Amino acid sequence: MHILIIGAAGMIGQKLATALVANENVGGHPIDRLTLADIVPPPTIAGPVSQQSLAVDLSQPGTADTLLADHPDLIFHLAAVVSGEAEADFDKGYRINLDGTRHLLEAIRRAGRQQPYCPRLVFTSSIAVFGEPLPPAIPDDQIHTPLTSYGTQKAICELLLADYSRRGFLDGVGIRLPTITVRPGKPNKAASGFFSGILREPLNGQEAILPVDDNVRHWFASPRAAIGFLLHAAEIDTGPLGQRRNLTMPGLSATVADEIAALERIAGPRATALIRRQPDETIARMVAGWPQNFDARRASELGFTADIGFDDIVRAHVEDELNGVLPF
Template sequence: MHLLIIGAAGMIGHKLAEKVAATGMIGDRKVDVLTLADVIEPEAATDFDGERRAMAVDLSQGGTAERMIADQPDVVVHLAAIVSGEAEADFDKGYRINLDGTRMLFDAIRLTQGYVPRVVYASSLAVFGAPFPDRIPDDFHLTPLTSYGTQKAIGELLLDDYSRRGFLDGVGIRFPTICIRPGKPNKAASGFFSGILREPLNGQDAVLPVPDDVRHWHASPRAAVGFIEHAASMDTARLGHARNLTMPGVSATVGDQIAALRAVAGDGAVAHIRRQPDETIARIVAGWPRDLDTARARDMGFKAETSFREIIQIYVDDELGGVLPSEPASPR
């Protein structure tokens, strides 16, 4: 089986590629050919036992989508996007990459005679915007309040329609905010959710731009990879024409996050958090979902963590070698 990961240089794409290289599988499907694509050439999965290909491409440029699917990969994982804060700041770039690139990919598949791959599309909770119920049901109508959310919502509708018409076999994954993201901060408006945990666990200061009572929906990078693996091999007949699913996660306030950090790493870690209000970020986050009913996704086999301590422990295990920080030094 041939697997194509678009956006393979990003955090989730990199982790997915490494998992595939280690197991030779995605879900219950054996991978013989692995193609990794991004705007910079991905370096992941160099130890993959099968045939590995890597390419530096821009999906939003004409002809790129056709080049990527020329060998008709069986599963296409579409993770390529610019994140929420950047899409809001640069309107044209957001639509070019997040929407035009997606449409080009779907059309390249549609126009390839007899080719109907499984397409796993990375969507977002940003497709939901206030006003919404305290607990958003899976079938709640799309109400984005940002350009990023609008771009993802349009992608979801395209995925449904192209799947309905038989051009591709799509599964759309509405990712929770992924926490704790390893590495350096990105331009996502949600980046502080990881930063207020990651930096203190590494003995560094972190900025908290919103109040402690802000509540949001989270899952770990490990869960994110699991979502994709399951979507790549699940029976899509159960989805019917509603191809997009809200993924399971943990509903937690910023205060809950900080309490879990204190329980794991002590007061010294929490002391690294500096409160610095940012009205722009607070306004964006205020319109995001806080709690979701994900019974449909759970019934179909998708799984995530059930507590924030579990999310922090996964970061410790996967990124810090399983060694709990004893008591990071308090900031000067």
């Protein structure tokens, strides 16, 4: 089979490509070709699968048709401008996150006019589609009232994915990812960055700032779990989804204290001593409106599986990003 990943240069895109090349198949179907596309040229992955790297701008008319020319069997659409940027640059957010996705959906529909074509499309949505007031455990039928332009754009794409699937133009699965933790790489300025930072930085022997109380609860998935979701979404029978093509992924509901306790168990008190508490009222207020827990029953029943606890998440990060080496 031929697989297309749009957004392949990102952290999740690269890990997904790595997993696909390692597996050499999806649901028992051998992978012949992997097309990696992003706004910058995605690195190809060492391994036995034939790969093509393309630097393209999905928001430009015509780009999606080029990507669809060979009728890929499976498409992962991960490309997006993140929340903060979509809020800061209104035009760019709508151009990339809404128009880009719509160009892709339309190109798939057009490709289906030449020959029978209904590819599986796995789309990464976000829990940002939900907005206050939120119940303690958010059910699968929670109304979408996004409080950011990013969340609005994701909610719109979910609606489009469902309608294009209902009409038989594609076979869509939208997955709402929890906050990915531990996010590898450099610290960033995202308001949610500290959830990863308080683990990642100490595991690098560096100080981390904690701007909120230890009892703050949030909804997490490790990068490994996220890749598991994507691969499972590519393989499942979509019949049981009915018209509801978008799913809240299962996750781990945990507190900052849970994170710190896991870090101490695995890396010891010299690691946790690197966490510096520096309360930030602005961040605390933002975080107070975020989801804390979900009852992701539909996805669980469909076989999507979450991380067990933060010990596993921390250990996976040490294995995958630090070659198993602890700083102390």
